[in-house]
Amino acid sequence: MSTGTTKLDVVVSDVVPVNELVTRFHFRRRDGQMLPTFSGGAHVVVEMRDGDRTRLNPYSLMGSPLDTREYTISVRRDDVGRGGSLFMHRSVKPGLEMVISYPVNLFSLDLRAKKHLMLAGGIGITPFMAQTAQLAGEGGNFELHYTCRTASLGTYADVLRERYDRRIRLYHDDRDERIDLDRLLSTQPLGTHLYVCGPAGMINWARDRAASLGWPSEAVHFEHFAAPQPGLPFDVTLAVSGKTIRVGEQQSLLEAIEAAGVDPPYLCRGGVCGQCETNVISYDGKFIHNDHWLSEEDHRSGCKIMPCVSRFEGRSLVLER
Amino acid sequence: MAAKTIISRPIYGTLSPQPGKHHLFIADAEGALAIVDMAKMAPPGFFDGAEIVFIPGPDSKHIGALEGLRPAQFHLAPSFASLLPRLKQTLANAHMGLRLYLAGTEGLIGQAMQVALEAGIDHTSMQTEHRGSLARRMQCVHCKGITENVTTQPATCSHCGLLLLVRDHYSRRLAAFQGVCINAEDRSENPPMEETFP
């Protein structure tokens, strides 16, 4: 059993189109019980049975942690991805029975903070839906800055504005509105924590500016799930279980290992948590490391790989699994 | 050197210049030398955005050395208690980007850290360096009184007069080591008092 990924049997209780790219899904427990409590920023891994393939994608819980009758996630359709979001959009209908993991939180609020400053980009808004609901319930001090491409793609912007009014600032790319990040970061009271969720470029920008403006790294939190990238197929030998397997073009290494009947640990499936770290026994070829977990030195050494997002090109690869 | 067996026992580092625009130094006595040493590694202009608050102690040494660093602000205080209101004020008005550097005795570092924690600075993001006396700030676990500058083992509580074993257990909240009665069974027992924290 993978650490922290105990399963929940759920039924899809509602599917709601939010805008041209985003759809919201509601889950309830099949046995009618309450779902486990979670904290703002938590995600679940949704199992998608697509014919003979099983995909496992992580999605942030966006409902209020104060209400565990149902879980809600929002999925942005990615037409050039590996098909998980398309499967959700096309095949998941109310009444469908699905399996999801227990919630795991790799992006939790630091409740010692005097103030919470949040930056969201695009679909990166989802964990903040839950976090703002949690903080508002506790009378917490927060401010959310949300950038989106156009007003119509500002997923939940209207809901947030209505709930929290001026604590929400919106920035629209098509109107050339940009966050004045340096000013924003330099005027926060001591004891503020920063949370960023959005595209990698936004996260890197915010982390970089915060660090050079003197923010200690303990006060900067970020979440970015790198979706596994498709690539050339390759063969892997699993030394411990004695299997040789093929990783398909659209499959991640982790998915291929699971399909071979091996049950490796994972939590995020997005290259950030470190759970799936695997030792490389030998290789002839080159790694395509897509994770945010290993150090640059680890990447260069060729001794470790994060199978949830990273790939390989070359003649042979032997892993300790 | 700090014993590593008790995890509450604070461990201090070596001051190093952090990125950022505002730098607040709080030091006493020999702690000044930690700042002077750090200054050798600091980028040009570093002290233009720095404030140094210094408690020189009885021999008034090192004032000139600190002035020589030309900080934007330099402030002398006779004791930690006397600078407390000013420190609280500074932190209450400060913004993220202020970096804190504490150098000198454990009592100074601990008490300044306590105020900074309350202001919202995480203790892992403060720069600390222990210099000079090993004297401890001690709380008597019996009467809760705090005795400053304890250098002996055991030590006498300046409030209730009990003879206390000065433990390595440290409270960040109180910025003090815990002192526990050493002869509770038999008050006539008087273990020899040694200068342990010179």
Ligand code: FES
């Ligand atoms: S599962 Fe989290 S890094 Fe791979």
